[in-house]
Amino acid sequence: MVVQLEKSTYEAKTQEIAKQLLEATREKRSFFAHMRDNMRWDDKLLAWAMNNPGLRVQLFRFIDALPALRSKTEVARHLQEYLGDESVELPTTLKGMLNFANPDSMPGQIAATTVSTAVETLAHKYIAGENIKQAIKTIERLRKDKMAFTLDLLGEAVITEAEAQSYLESYLDLMEQLTQEAQRWSTVEEIDLADGESLPRVQVSVKLTAFYSQFDPLDEQGSKEKVCDHIRKLLRRAQELGAAVHFDMEQYVYKDMTLSILKELLLEEEFRERTDIGITIQAYLQDSERDVRDVIAWAKERGYPVTVRLVKGAYWDQETIKAIQHGWPQPVYNDKAATDANFEKITRLMLENHEYIYSAIGSHNVRSQANAIAIAETLKIPRRRFEMQVLYGMGDQLAKALVKQGHRVRVYAPYGELLPGMAYLIRRLLENTANSSFLRQSLEERPIEELLAPPVVKELNSDQLRVEPASLKAFSNAPDTDYAQSTARQEAQQALLKVRQQLGKTYLPLVNGEYVATEETVDSLNPSNPSEVVGKIGLISVAQADQALQAAKTAFPSWRRTPAKQRAAILRKAGDLMEQRRAELSAWVCLEVGKALREADAEVSEAIDFCRYYADEMERLDLGVNYDIAGENNRYIYQPRGIAVVISPWNFPIAIATGMTVAALAAGNCTLLKPAEVSSVIAAKIAEILLEAGIPQGVFQYVPGKGSTVGAHMVKHPDVHLIAFTGSQEVGCRIYADAAIVQPGQKHLKRVIAEMGGKNAIIVDESSDLDQAVAGVVQSAFGYSGQKCSACSRVIVLEPVYNNFIERMVEATRSLNIGVAEAPSTQVGPVIDAKARDRIRAYIEQGSQEAQLALAMNAPEKGYFIGPVIFTNVSPDAKIAQEEIFGPVVAVIRVKDFPEALQVANGTNYALTGGIYSRTPSHIAQASAEFEVGNLYINRTTTGAIVARQPFGGFKMSGVGSKAGGPDYLLQFLEPRTITENIQRQGFAPIEGVD
Known part of the structure; x- marks a missing residue:
């Protein structure tokens, strides 16, 4: 179902302005017409990428790698490796150029030089220069064309504090040099003055994450303190120099924290009256309208306007992939028309609130810009409060047309070295060559009515907002907690407080459905603070271990006959209970074994997945396989082995302990969990959950004890059928050796499933x-x-x-x-x-x-x-x-x-x-x-x-080559059987398809 947007009050004027702009921007010939031999190589590369999706992917991957290649031979070799794939159909010209035998041959060197030069030329179309000197020349050229600028330093992927400091110093130096140059610039009234007010001639755009290498929404307060120290220095120096500062918006995970930091900072007395500061909103985000309304309300409270730059958004592919991988709701609109419609809606909202914010409309879509102009002209918005923005190299013709119509135009101009600039270049190339790109559609000379039509939005239900690839639909992993959400952070802190109130309790072994007292206990300590006792653990004796093994032996006949679907249902319920207690379980992991919160949360997700995945797998395996021929039925089935002893490690105290335990249980084995002593509280929580999920008496037992005594005794016990172990190579090899010895009265060979670490x-x-x-x-x-x-x-x-x-x-x-x-x-x-x-x-x-x-x-x-x-x-x-x-x-x-x-x-x-x-x-x-x-x-x-x-x-x-969480893992907990039946009776047998 599609919904046609209601015709806006501004639609007629939008169409009129858009047609004027489109006429002014259209070239006399089609970009794709007549691919002549004298066409420049950079244009050829772009055109080929537009025409051939397969080549587009490989070409962009090569361009991404190009700056790291240190010789023409390396460039030639990578050209052949990326573009020589038979599945990629190459244009004749490109195929001929790549037809060289050796990368270090003369034809290989020529190919490397040709393509490298073309990519460099392509990069310079979108990057204003590789250093400040080149950037200043670009700026002066823009000012000559009556265009303002904002300069962005490429390479802000800050992963060290030294780089964060360097980023700040680079911007301080950049503003210094620009303002010195600006003193020599003659006044351009169209961009330097508005409504009798002088505007800053210098503007820079910065990213918050580049001010602190560990910028993280989970550490909201710490990140805010670190970032704000740098921002204050930047804003103070900018004020001294008379430069404006605009803050870019980055990935969705940083969005809420970015807005929160800027709102708080700009309410400080020192910065409250500043009107030369801007923030960015991305219209492809589904919650962007709410964010704009919040910014407007904040600006009213502040009493002094800031600039809000409205853009479509530059990380659509990345945001989509991240949402799919994490199982999180999609933050961006999946439909390009929905983004365009939202852009127009927010444009109207911003301009209708021009008393409180300055609007900067950033787009290369003629309709989007025309719609903004139509609203501004209708509302007679003062010039100071409204400007148009384009990216350097992306909307040149549109920018010139807007200038001719008398609008203030600002060009977002990145500069910097080619290597850190490559990610930016790839984003620009993706945008230029995408089927839905207005620039591409315009170059293809689509009909004017199609190009300028109001966006038509598909109406989606809530299920369609979560995108999953077909390959993952068979099993849906439990999503990790998204700590970018403030509610998730609050829940985590509340869980830590709740768990702290429970520290020091005693946890006894669970034997045959009853918690049993022990003669010996050991304290489980918080490794961050060893004076803090997380819990007191009752350690079973050898005699109690024998009782547990006897209870398992007694329970086994009934459990093995329990239908696989019924066993699976118990494990799925255990997974659901873990999901409900996620924050609490993460807190226990954090405190008992010293695992940071985000990693603890991911471990809980893994435990949940094990419960659900092995339930699914056992139901699949329980169907068995038929190999029937005429007169004979052959059935391949599985049965449980018997009693399983699970010896789990402390480093993944809930994930691995749960995984090995539920694998054994799903397969129909009665299971004893002996955790590492230092993570026994968490194992006790697993026991609580399995009991609540309905595990029968004696089928699962929690048996904390010393590995050297109780653990070794159970490994050697003749009633044990399999041992699942994760831990050190030394202990694993000892278990392997001990399990290989057939004990008196033992009528089976023990199976050992061992994972023993790595280098x-x-x-x-x-x-x-x-x-x-x-x-x-x-x-x-x-x-x-x-x-x-x-x-x-x-x-x-x-x-x-x-x-x-x-x-x-x-x-x-x-x-x-x-x-x-x-x-x-x-x-x-x-x-x-x-x-x-x-x-x-x-x-x-x-x-x-x-x-x-x-x-x-x-x-x-x-x-x-x-x-x-x-x-x-x-x-x-x-x-x-x-x-x-x-x-x-x-x-x-x-x-x-x-x-x-x-x-x-x-x-x-x-x-x-x-x-x-x-x-x-x-x-x-x-x-x-x-x-x-x-x-x-x-x-x-x-x-x-x-x-x-x-x-x-x-x-x-x-290890033994087993794969936890894989389709063949449960086979180790099972014994296969083949049942063959001769179905002939007196020479007669039913034959399918024969009457």
Whole structure:
């Protein structure tokens, strides 16, 4: 169903103005007509991208990688790798140019030079210069054409505090130089004066996230304090120089915090009367109208107007993908017409409130601009309170036409080096070549009526606002908490307060449906503050363990006969209960094992997923398989093994404990959960949830105890059929060996499912996006203080980028916040206990003798803290490069080429996770084939595997090759059976399809 918008009061005038503007902007010939040989290469590239979607993707990927390539040979090789794919249909001219045998041949060098020059020319169409000097020349040219400007510094992907400081200093220097130049500029009345008032000749546009490398809505207060310190310095200097400052809007996750910070700051006495400051609203966001109304109300309270720049939005693809991946509601409109309609609606709202805000209408859509002009002229809005804006290189003809009509036009002009500017260039190319782009449609000379028609909006129901790819519809993962929402942050803090009120309680074992008293207890401590007792844990004795095993043995016949659908229903209910208690469970994880809140929340999501996924999987497997032929039926079915002992680790105390437990239960096994001693409170919470979900007496039992005694006893017990273990290689191998011994009275071979850690490596090659690589390595290495089995502990870096990578990685790590796990600003919390802390310190001492210490951060004295440590120039055979440290210690290894990188990566006893940062297709293909890991991550972090999407587990000494959260994981908890029946009777058998 579609809804035609009601004809606006301003529609007739909009059409009239739009036709005038369109006539003035249209070229005499079609852009696509006559692709002549003398057409410039940059124009050819753009035209080819418009005409060929497959080529468009590969071409933009090549352009993204181009600035990182250091020789013509590398450029030629990447050209062939990206564009030589047979699935991509190439124009004859391009195909001929790429038809060279060797990248270092003369034809290869010519191709590299031609395309590199074309891309550089293309970039300069959209980027005002690579330095201030070039930018000033561009500005002077714009002023000559009677256009104002706002200058934006490219490369604001700030991942270190040093870069944040440099960003501020660059803008202070930029304003200084611009205002000095401005003194020599002659007055251009159309842009320098309005209603008898002088306007600032210099304006800069800045992004809040570039002022603080750890900008995060979860740490709203901390981020606000850090950012505001820099903003105040910028605004004070801008006032001294007479420059205007405009604040850009970025990704949706930062939107609410950006608006909150600016509203609060601009109400401060020092800045309240400033009218030379602006903020940005993105019309593609579904809540943008509400935001504008809030800004108008705030501006009324403030009493002095600010500029509101209205744009469509630049991150549509990114926002859409992020929403899909996280299972969050779509923040942007999916329909381009809906964005256009919202833009017009907000334009009217802004202009009708011109007493309180200045409007800056940013668009290259002739209709959008014409609609704004129609409203402004009808309402007779003063010139000072209204201007038009376009992006540099995107709306040149429209800008000139607007100037001729007497409007103030401001050009948003980014400048900076090509490398940091590439992301901006790709966004501009995507916009220019998109089918829905007004610029493209105009170039294609679509009918005027079509181009200028009011937007027609599809009416969507609530289900259509959540977009899921077809591949993920089979299983929907539990969405993590979106801490960009203030309600989520409040709920998290309330949960922490609630949990703190419950600290110190005693948690007893659950044996045969009853909580039993124990002779021995142990305190579970908060590793952030060891004086704080999270809970007192009753440890079972060997005799009580035997009672639990007997109870499981007694319950097994009934549980194995329980229909799979009934078992699955209990587990789904457990998942639902976890969802309801999400914030509370995250708080327990945070306090008992020292995991930062966002990571704790993701772990709860994983636990929920395990409950639901294994329920689904068991129902699938329970259907069995039929292999029938004439006269014979063959049935392939599964049955449970018997009694399962789950020995879970402390580093994923709810996700892994839940996953192994519910897998065993779903398969029909009676299960005993023996958690790590230091995470037994969380395991007790799992027990509470399973009981509430309806698990029968004796089927599941919570048996906290000492691994060396009770754990070892259960592993060896003849009534145990399988052991699911996650932990260290030493303990895992001991369990494997003990389980292999057939005990007296034992009539089966035990199955051991073991995941035993890794020495995980990330390879960074010379074509990688270093912004992405540095951030990803730092997160993979130091998230949860390096205590994830998937954490990166080795970084293998190719020589051409080694020094640059090390410098940025050290600074990015130095910028991390170390502190108690529950603090919203914390990225690096404590290690689990004193034993772990002392062991890690011993490895650091060893590393200091083996390699060069590049960074050793200080850490709080109170609590079990170890600051992040980086060693460089590490030998691949060094102890710190071979042994699992399980802490925030990283060994960086230099290699000459990619084959050596793979050899080093594979040179340990482990094969759990690995990563590669590369934009070279052949390197990615080679790593996919040869990198010996169970989970390979390409151009992303190595942590955070998601159930069903990224089943997790390794081989070699990392484990038995099982994949938790995968389609074959439950098979290890089951025994297959084949049942064959001869259905002939006296030579007669029913044959399907025969009467």
